[in-house]
Amino acid sequence: MISFVFYLGFLLIFVIFAVYAERKTAAFIQNRLGPMEVGPKGILQTVADLLKMLQKEDIRASAVDIIPYLIAPLIVFIAVFGGYAVLPVNADFSGSTITSGVFFLLAIVSLDVLGILMAGWASNNKYSLYGAMRSVAQIISYEVPLGLSVLCVVIISGSLDLQQMSQMQGGGILSWFIISHPVLIIPFIIFFISGLAEANRTPFDLPESESELIGGYHTEYSGFRWGIFMLAEYGMMLLLSILGSILFFGGWNSPVSGFGEGVIWGTFWLLFKSMILIFIQMWVRWTLPRLRVDQLMSLSWKYLTPIAIVMLFVCALWKLWLIS
Incomplete structure (x- = not known):
């Protein structure tokens, strides 16, 4: 219960x-x-927008399929939020301490496709349905290279436990997986690109594509229900950034051995690394143009997936070489 309140409160802030x-x-x-x-400097603008959104009327089209229409935003948010259950925040606080944390995280987060497809179909709007189908195709396609890149780390570490992975990277920056095992540099790049697609971030925001689809799968949603979709998008962004920090950049470990250690420092280092990855995601969004649908699919199936499969074998050989 404490973990639930902590993660939910932190996500909202x-x-x-x-x-x-x-x-x-x-x-x-x-x-x-x-x-x-x-x-000051517009710092309360987001708070004002949030209050305005909460006061908006919940407008629904008369032809929507009401039950799946109302449930869809909750499914998307619960699927994303469920992934936080296994994230280790520091050496003493790790939510659910299951030994297959990576598998659980990838499995439950992938369920958000059901909510997105449900939202597009229940809206009874062809533009919403197009947006939903784009999103489903995109998320399923990029889950393959994302999963393979995570599997590379699993092979190197020999564990599915995120807390154990973090503990293995203690001892300074030279112990971080991406430094101590340079074969993971390419898997990290694949992980980051696939993460952008999973979170519907530019240049992979085709499910929304305001210039083509009005608003994508959530065209018919307004007010608080629309806000839940946006909360899930930013939640996915944060989730993948924390996961990337744990898998490749030492998790809650300090970059300098013997300095900045402990519960509070551990939380700080994890969030600091995650915020850097989030900033890069924002940087990419406002720098690169949106891809076409054929370019989106081509990048996943023709490039990222084959490279990820090759890197899987490379990481396996690297592990065998280290053992021998």
Whole structure:
């Protein structure tokens, strides 16, 4: 129960600051002002937008299939939020301490496709359905290279336990998997690109594609229900960033052995590494244009997946060489 409250509270606070940070990042990259009127430097703009969203009327089209329409946002959010259950925040706090944490995380997060497809179909809107089908095709396609890149780390570490992986990377930056095992550099790049697609982040935001689909699978949603979809998107962004930090960058371990260790420091290092990855995701979003559908699928099946399969064998050979 404590873990649930901690993760939910942290996620809500993160989303408020992340939206503001993304607006400011976009403004800086594209030479715009960004929010600046509500509060000092516009820092309360996101809070004002949140209050406005909560007060909006829940408008529904008359032809929607009401039950799946209402349930869909909850399924998407619960699937994403469920992945936080196995994340180790520091040496003493790791949520559910199951030995197959990586498998559980990838399995439960993949269920968000059901909610997205349900939302598009129940909206009884062809644009929503197109957006849902795009999203399902995209998420399923990029789960393959994402899973293979994670499997590379599993082979190197010999464990599915995220807490155990973090403990194995103690001893400074030279002990982090991406440094001590340079064969994981390419799997990390594949993991990061696939993570952008999993979270529907630009240049992989085809499920929404405002210029083509109005709003994608959530076109018919408004107010708080629309907000749940956005909460799930930022939740997925944070989840994959924390997972990437644990798998490749030492998790809650300090970059300097013997310095900045302990429960509070461990939480700080994990979040610090995750925030850097989140900033890079925002940087990519406001720098690169959106891909076409054929380019999106081609990148996954023709490039990322074959490379990930090759790297799987390379990591296995590397592990055998280390053992011998």
